[in-house]
Amino acid sequence: MFLCSRKYDRSKYRCKRCVLHNSVDEFTIGSESSNLSRIRDHIYFIGNHCELDEKQLFDLQVAVGEAAANAIEHGSPLGRENIVRLKATCDSEYLTVTIKDEGQFRRCVHGPNGDEVNFRGRGIPLMLALMEKVAIDEAKDGTCVMLVTQVARNGHISEECGGL
């Protein structure tokens, strides 16, 4: 299920300055809700090195946190024996983070009167509101959520993050 208007593949471009230069950051962690804080800390580290500002860093943490929480709650049929994989790539314009689990995505989007139990269904609207692009790919071996945010600041591409 793609929620963005078009497929997104900029993996052939790499940022020339930040920590992800010519590489992909991969982070694997056990599927436990107690690890959510570590996931957010890690993504803050990555976003900070990609020169996102504080507002963008918070938005990224919320979006990644929602995707990771869904992966832990609904994409881990074996519970804590499952793992959540995060992958981050950065080019001159965008930071792309994918969150992959080992189960089925729970795609429930509820109306304004959602109750306590199903309020987690607000995760997708939050991701959509906070990220440039969101894509959810449901495969047999797990669900992959891709989140894309712009690296450029104040409407301009950071020179330090390298024009191609």
Next chain:
Amino acid sequence: MDLKIESKEVEGVGVIVLEGEVDVYTAPKLKSRLIDIVDEGKFNIIIDLQKVEFMDSSGLGVLVGGLKRVKSHQGSILLVCTQENILKIFRITGLVKVFPIFSSEEEAIKSIQGS
């Protein structure tokens, strides 16, 4: 970062002060405290979010659940928050129309006493 929860009573109003991160892991702790306060007979509750550094949809869900509990006793939940990042989460999810949000505990208490 864990979630610290402090409860107090100010002029007959239950006040919960949160500090830290509210997510899937820590939200049950908040839910439990809210249930305890309602069970004590406090149906007008102020939740101070000024020291909350992160909140996700599970935290919002607990607040909505708490609101339903107090509303069944004609009570209310008022929030204290001036942090733009946290307010943004409430705006995106439409909860600014559900929870009255104040910039200080004093303002929230005055609102309860005036109603």
